[in-house]
Amino acid sequence: MPDDVNATHVADYSGSEQLIARAKEFAPGGVHTAIRNIDPSLCFQRADGAYIYDMDGNRYIDYHAAFGPFVLGHCYPSVTERVREAIGHSDLFGVGATEGEVELAEKVVKHVPSAEKVLFCNAGSEATYHAIRVARAATGRKLIIKFQGCYHGWHGYVLRNMLSPEDKIGQRDPGSEGMLDEEIDSTLVCTFNDLEEVQQTVDDHRGEIAAIILEPIPHNIGCILPKQSFLEGLRKLCDDEGMLLIFDEVITGFRHDLGGYQKISGVIPDLTTMGKAMANGFPMAALAGSADVMDNFNTNPSGKVFFAGTYNGHAGSVAAALATIEELETGKVHEHIFRLGDRMRNGLENILERLDLIGTVSGFGSVYTLYFTDGPVENYTDLMRNNAESYVQYRQNLLEHGVFEMPMNLKRNHISYSHTEQDIDHSLEAAEASLKKLYKR
Ligand SMILES: Cc1ncc(COP(=O)(O)O)c(C=O)c1O
Structure with missing residues (x-):
């Protein structure tokens, strides 16, 4: 993870691309669950606490959490x-x-x-x-x-x-x-x-x-x-x-x-x-x-x-x-992940306000997402106003800063006990840089 959030993450995904090409020879689409194929076609080889490492050694703060099981963190x-x-x-x-x-x-x-x-x-x-x-x-x-x-x-x-x-x-x-x-x-x-x-x-x-x-x-x-x-x-x-x-x-x-x-x-x-x-x-x-x-x-x-x-x-x-x-x-896990969830949601709301952007930060406890629409969002029909292209592009931009939110439309993010305040703050800086890139600010 680069310390300077404006620095581009090592955008070499050749190791992932090679593996997925090989996988496709033996499994339909190369993956063993629908929607595991994403753009860029990342594959991962190591996990540790809040971090996952792709085939090219790039490290990401993981909020995808394999669709949600990791409440404590990877390999806890x-x-x-x-x-x-x-x-x-x-x-x-x-x-x-x-x-x-x-x-x-x-x-x-x-x-x-x-x-x-x-x-x-x-x-x-x-x-x-x-x-x-x-x-x-x-x-x-x-x-x-x-x-x-x-x-x-x-x-x-x-x-x-x-x-x-x-x-x-x-x-x-x-x-x-x-x-x-x-x-x-x-x-x-x-x-x-x-x-x-x-x-x-x-x-x-x-x-x-x-x-x-x-x-x-x-x-x-x-x-x-x-x-x-x-x-x-x-x-x-x-x-x-x-x-x-x-x-x-x-x-x-x-x-x-x-x-x-x-x-x-x-x-x-x-x-x-x-x-x-x-x-x-x-x-x-x-x-x-x-x-x-x-x-x-x-x-x-x-x-x-x-x-x-x-x-x-x-x-x-x-x-x-x-x-x-x-x-x-112990009670410590929920206290920690709820506090970090609030920190993330408040931080995202601040960024939207400072950059004067329309968006809706939603979440509960350790789960959050940023919809690209104004509120309120009460049901699926309301989400038709979400700009899917911006949602996905924003998440692709985050990858360049070592932050992994599944780059697909309408996906939630999960914070674990292994995430730290520093991880959240780095992710917020990455969010700001990614939004600026998206809106060419
Ligand atoms: C709310 C909910 N129910 C059921 C399932 C199915 O669980 P599994 O993928 O473990 O079969 C999921 C999976 O994402 C889910 O999110």
């Missing part, structure tokens, strides 16, 4: 040591329970208000899949409601109306070919923060809707803050209409509070999905909820809803989650 010593210790003497038995699983389940139940019982799996997509299936079984109903712009994983129950083009907002917008019409059409789409529209949708399908699923803060489109009355209204509507409320806390869980955003808002869902920050980068996810709903799973002898996974409760992931949660339990 207490996590990697705990994992090393665990996998030195065990791995996977595929039978019975392990002490680690029990300890972790106790912690989830203790911290997450909606969690009376919990089941572990490996990815957020699995958790949301199980949540919806058990909601259908428990209510005997077929339909679910999701919100435009929210992402809940790659499976057919929820893969529609994510980053929709303007003319498809709220319309039929499946996220993939190969989906069944029935799964697409069994998911209804509403506007976030618009309780009246949800009420109308429920009225139109009375007695048919099993569940409402939402990201309590839709971080998959940056950071749209929920109106408290919206969350409370959803809770009441679900109670009145016999539907289950599912909070997808795969991003907000553990990162914003040990008890997730439900703890902060006081709105308690029936089911909660968790992942990402739960194990600081190791594959771990969870589904939790009230005992009467969770006991429908056939891990319970009388349960009728199938639940399985060869790698569920792997010793390495369980150890990572326990070590991460223990760090969060």
Whole structure:
């Protein structure tokens, strides 16, 4: 990272380019998750705390955080040591329970208000899949409601109306070919923060809707803050209409509070999905909820809803989650990342004001983003005013100053316990230089 923020970062990406070219010979597009291909086509080889290093040795302050798991920072010593210790003497038995699983389940139940019982799996997509299936079984109903712009994983129950083009907002917008019409059409789409529209949708399908699923803060489109009355209204509507409320806390869980955003808002869902920050980068996810709903799973002898996974409760992931949660339990992590989040957001607002630019800084706790539009931003439709080209170009400019915010439209940024005030201040200087370059000031 150059000390002089105006100095251009070593813009040699030849090592990354060579690797991605080789990767493309063996994997479609060379990457193993959609949208890992970016411009410039960077590949990384080393990570340490707040920093990642590309194939050419360029160092970046990392705010992408691999889409969010790193709440402590990369290769965090207490996590990697705990994992090393665990996998030195065990791995996977595929039978019975392990002490680690029990300890972790106790912690989830203790911290997450909606969690009376919990089941572990490996990815957020699995958790949301199980949540919806058990909601259908428990209510005997077929339909679910999701919100435009929210992402809940790659499976057919929820893969529609994510980053929709303007003319498809709220319309039929499946996220993939190969989906069944029935799964697409069994998911209804509403506007976030618009309780009246949800009420109308429920009225139109009375007695048919099993569940409402939402990201309590839709971080998959940056950071749209929920109106408290919206969350409370959803809770009441679900109670009145016999539907289950599912909070997808795969991003907000553990990162914003040990008890997730439900703890902060006081709105308690029936089911909660968790992942990402739960194990600081190791594959771990969870589904939790009230005992009467969770006991429908056939891990319970009388349960009728199938639940399985060869790698569920792997010793390495369980150890990572326990070590991460223990760090969060000290209270120091949230104090630090919230303080740095405020520093970043205030700093960005100051820059906009000083340079007399239009923009909206949004965020919560350790998450922030800078939209290239004026406010207010309350739902996905409002984000159609965001200038996508400027958003991406600004993030490409940041790379030259050793700051990595995913250079794609509507991506949020994450601060970890490993980031320092100096990292934030350097990033703010980089932001100012990048905005000046963008607007030719
Ligand atoms: C809110 C939310 N739910 C679910 C998922 C799916 O999680 P995974 O990628 O671990 O399957 C994601 C992934 O980004 C997410 O952001």
